[in-house]
Amino acid sequence: MTRTDWDAIVVGAGPGGAAAAYDLRQAGLRILVVEQARLPRYKACGGAIPKTTLEQFPFRFDSVIRSAPTEVRFTFPNLPPMDMALPDQPVVMVMRDEFDLFLIRHADVEVWDDCPVTEVREADDRVWVTAGERTITARYLIGADGATSSVARSLGLRRGRRFGGSLEAEVPLTDASLRAEYGSRALFSLGIVPWGYLWVFPKGDFLSIGVGQFRPNRLDLRSVLHHEMDRLGIELDGIAVRGHPLPCYQAPPWPVWRIQPPEKLSTRRCILVGDAAGLVDPFLGEGIRHAITSGRLAASAILQDNLSDYELHIWRTIGHSLATAGLLAGFFYRFQKLSYRLGVCNPATIRQFVQVLTGRFSYQGSGRRLLTATIAWLFTRSKIWRGSPEAVWPS
Numbered sequence: 001m002t003r004t005d006w007d008a009i010v011v012g013a014g015p016g017g018a019a020a021a022y023d024l025r026q027a028g029l030r031i032l033v034v035e036q037a038r039l040p041r042y043k044a045c046g047g048a049i050p051k052t053t054l055e056q057f058p059f060r061f062d063s064v065i066r067s068a069p070t071e072v073r074f075t076f077p078n079l080p081p082m083d084m085a086l087p088d089q090p091v092v093m094v095m096r097d098e099f100d101l102f103l104i105r106h107a108d109v110e111v112w113d114d115c116p117v118t119e120v121r122e123a124d125d126r127v128w129v130t131a132g133e134r135t136i137t138a139r140y141l142i143g144a145d146g147a148t149s150s151v152a153r154s155l156g157l158r159r160g161r162r163f164g165g166s167l168e169a170e171v172p173l174t175d176a177s178l179r180a181e182y183g184s185r186a187l188f189s190l191g192i193v194p195w196g197y198l199w200v201f202p203k204g205d206f207l208s209i210g211v212g213q214f215r216p217n218r219l220d221l222r223s224v225l226h227h228e229m230d231r232l233g234i235e236l237d238g239i240a241v242r243g244h245p246l247p248c249y250q251a252p253p254w255p256v257w258r259i260q261p262p263e264k265l266s267t268r269r270c271i272l273v274g275d276a277a278g279l280v281d282p283f284l285g286e287g288i289r290h291a292i293t294s295g296r297l298a299a300s301a302i303l304q305d306n307l308s309d310y311e312l313h314i315w316r317t318i319g320h321s322l323a324t325a326g327l328l329a330g331f332f333y334r335f336q337k338l339s340y341r342l343g344v345c346n347p348a349t350i351r352q353f354v355q356v357l358t359g360r361f362s363y364q365g366s367g368r369r370l371l372t373a374t375i376a377w378l379f380t381r382s383k384i385w386r387g388s389p390e391a392v393w394p395s
């Protein structure tokens, strides 16, 4: 077998890279993780993760879980808020600097932080990686280097992809009335930005606040965020608000996705995972779960010495569901008010949505149930059939 410095080099110590490194190390491979930032590093993120994602690992995350909301609230301007209880607290909130460091430490691999990867070159039997001042070799390389992946650029993958945008800040939760309002409640504020939402998530002694747009847009997100937080009584003076691109999943238009091969995310010896592979949910902006899943699929492909089926596995496990999420987003964000009234105000559809949020159902699994729930709700609750729609929908 070819002698290389490492069996695999993982570029990026986020959840995608850490999950891949963990599985490869468990299988006994020599793994190096190269990370451009000094660890622990801040990552702009709401930090919401379904418990089911963490249950895949044979260790507990208690020490890095900041909170687990007991309620989710949806709001829309001039319509009543909708609350949904989460009695079994299926989603947990983390600070990404703590969470990512915790995961990479459990991988138990060598990590070079403060060491950007600037170039990747691939030959038949190995990959050369320029990391900081050094050039090293490995049999395989995993590009887990996030939304602006330099690995993808080096390999000529993911060309011409569009990005959404976001802003996020962590605000100390010192005010008693804010603690009462948001201390254990996750807020999704709809109808404020055209292709996304604002959020307020509890993280123990902090709130994560932010705004995400899942399609490119010229809207001044910063002034929208400041205006809305002002309205909610959340003070942002002196708080760092950070921006970050959102590499949302882009499927070919339905029904072309059924015949067109999925997007190329690997070469003979290199493979992209997580945000580097564009695996952010285009409806919700969720990405940690998909980064972890794709990291594990990449590790499995490397262990089988065969990367050629990776795209197909990604499509079956993640892509198909996210393509459905893209369809849903296309309708929901284009007709937000109608969607809020039909979907969010309907307890049955919102229950389905929460099941997706918690990782129990995929979007395509929920699609039919959502449609049935909406139609059933319209029939049973709506006075449309008796000629007075105003009586049904809150105004």
Ligand SMILES: Cc1cc2nc3c(=O)[nH]c(=O)nc-3n(C[C@H](O)[C@H](O)[C@H](O)COP(=O)(O)OP(=O)(O)OC[C@H]3O[C@@H](n4cnc5c(N)ncnc54)[C@H](O)[C@@H]3O)c2cc1C
Pocket (backbone or CB within 6 Å): 011, 012, 013, 014, 015, 016, 017, 034, 035, 036, 037, 041, 043, 044, 045, 046, 047, 048, 049, 115, 116, 117, 118, 144, 145, 146, 147, 149, 150, 151, 166, 167, 168, 210, 212, 244, 245, 246, 273, 274, 275, 276, 280, 285, 286, 287, 288, 289, 291
């Ligand atoms: C504002 C915002 C809010 C979000 N909220 C949520 C949420 O609540 N729940 C959720 O599930 N998802 C959320 N997401 C998405 C989630 O943050 C990402 O999908 C997730 O971090 C992807 O993980 P990753 O490991 O692929 O990449 P990342 O976490 O981005 O990690 C990539 C790593 O690679 C490193 N790197 C980059 N370039 C190089 C280089 N050249 N050399 C070496 N290292 C490099 C980076 O420093 C970084 O540490 C949010 C995203 C944003 C922007």
